Amino acid sequence: MPFSSSLLENAVNEFAKLPGIGKKTALRLALHLIKQPETEAKLFGEAIIKMRREIMFCKRCHNISDTETCHICSNPMRQQQQICVVETIRDVIAIENTQQYNGLYHVLGGIISPLDGIGPDQLTIHPLLERLKNESVQELIFALNPNIQGDTTIYYIAKKLHQLPIKITSIARGIAFGGELEYADEITLGKSISHRIPVIRELNNES
Amino acid sequence: MPFSSSLLENAVNEFAKLPGIGKKTALRLALHLIKQPETEAKLFGEAIIKMRREIMFCKRCHNISDTETCHICSNPMRQQQQICVVETIRDVIAIENTQQYNGLYHVLGGIISPLDGIGPDQLTIHPLLERLKNESVQELIFALNPNIQGDTTIYYIAKKLHQLPIKITSIARGIAFGGELEYADEITLGKSISHRIPVIRELNNES
Incomplete structure (x- = not known):
């Protein structure tokens, strides 16, 4: 083995499991942590273990959360009549960063993509339909990536809703x-x- | 805060402290770990904490090591008469990867660079000179990066050794x-x- 330490080798292998991190970058990151005080490496490692152990998904919008209901859903200052439908948690963060939206979210966990074996049942579409029946939602805003799968997902959900008095919109393309x-x-x-x-x-x- | 979870935010901030990892990459890595089984995140976090806590530096060559003396120094099959002088641990790994060298190493921990405030005393030059007095070394091979600081460091060490019967070489440039x-x-x-x-x-x- 080229590494003179199995401790270092272990850490490098763990880093290299992460997406987009090759062996050389993994080594650079591990050696960086060796140079830091021990408390820094401890903070880093514990933040990751704690996050994975304690993280929850909001039972209402399926966003990532520290509690049963996320801080967006439980915030009474947010517009309760608007739900923005997104594919992933990353999209929620991107939209929150714009500070242009004050409604709620619904994280689908993906989009309908039959070729990848992802149908409506693999996503949180059924819980979304339940929400729409139980909450007094006036507008459903689709913020999905502009491609065929996105359009299919919008079409599928919109069709299920045609009898409900809900305005359905999509973010502007341009x-x-x-x-x-x-x-x-x-x-x-x-x-x-x-x-x-x-x-x-x-x-x-x-x- | 754009994150709906302080657990996620903490982990992202910790990732973003690493060199070359921006906020967006940090988020991608943290979300990747959330998707993995809890044991994966635990393995990852613990490998880093354990590495930082238990890692040692070989008392002979100053290479990284799990034990007091690294596995290269304690390997009787390696040429004990050759010492390759390198700047960092990364250089040891790079040379080991070539499988072309079977001697020992000495990790300087940097090179002489007065502008950065790094003089001979900040490096492991004194321990190297001690080694050369006590061990029966026949050849000292400098594998430093080809620049003025590297050449200064070679010159400084070579001058200290002119009375010892040691062959001094440098890796080929070309x-x-x-x-x-x-x-x-x-x-x-x-x-x-x-x-x-x-x-x-x-x-x-x-x-």
Whole structure:
């Protein structure tokens, strides 16, 4: 073995199990921790063990949580009539970072993708339908990635809801802020034209 | 806070302290561990805590070790008359990976760099000189990075040894295997010409 220490080798192997971390990066990270005070490595290791042992999924929105109900669902200041449907916890964090949304979420845990063997039953679609029956939701906002699987998932859920008086929307597709028209793909550019926004309304919204 | 869980936030912050790991990568790694079985996260965290707590530095060569004397120093099959002087533990691993060297090592822990405030006393140069007095070393091979600090360090140590009957060598500089002449810098190309090797000797060595 090229390592002179099985302790180091173990730590490197564990780091290298993480996605996107190769053996060389794993070694760099392990050697960095060796140079830190012992308390630093302890904090690091314990934070990970504790997180995995104690983490929960919110029983209402299936977001990651420290408690049975997550801090978004249990916050009375949030709009209880809006639910934003996302694929993963990462999407919740991305939307929260924008500080533009004050409603609730529902984390599907994936999108319908028959080729990958993921159907509605593998996702939290049934709990979402139950929520919509029991909560007084006025708007369901789909924030799924723009692809065929995303559209299939929206279509599947929307169809199940056609008898409920719920407004169903999807986040706008269009040219990204700072993006250049000539480099945009045809579908995005086409959709951004067909879903054009009255400029006056935009200005009113901003004021 | 954009995270719905302080457990997750803690783990992400700990990951993001590592060099080259940003907040987004840290989040990806933490979420990956959440998806793994609890035992995986436990193995990972404990490997790091245990490594930092129990790791030692070989009292002879200052390489990383599980025991007082590292497995290279305590291996009687290794050439005890050769010491390869390197800057860091990473260099030991790199050289061990080549499987071309069967002597011992000495890890300096850095190189002389007055601008960074690193002088001979911050490195393991004194212990190296002690080793050379007490052990029957015939050859000291410098495998330092080719730059001014590296050359200064070689010069400093070599000067201290001029009265000892020890052969002092340095790893060869030259065009890397697979490298192209026209893209090599002038110093490397110049040194590779002035330190040219008789082809016959090369062929003999390989046979």
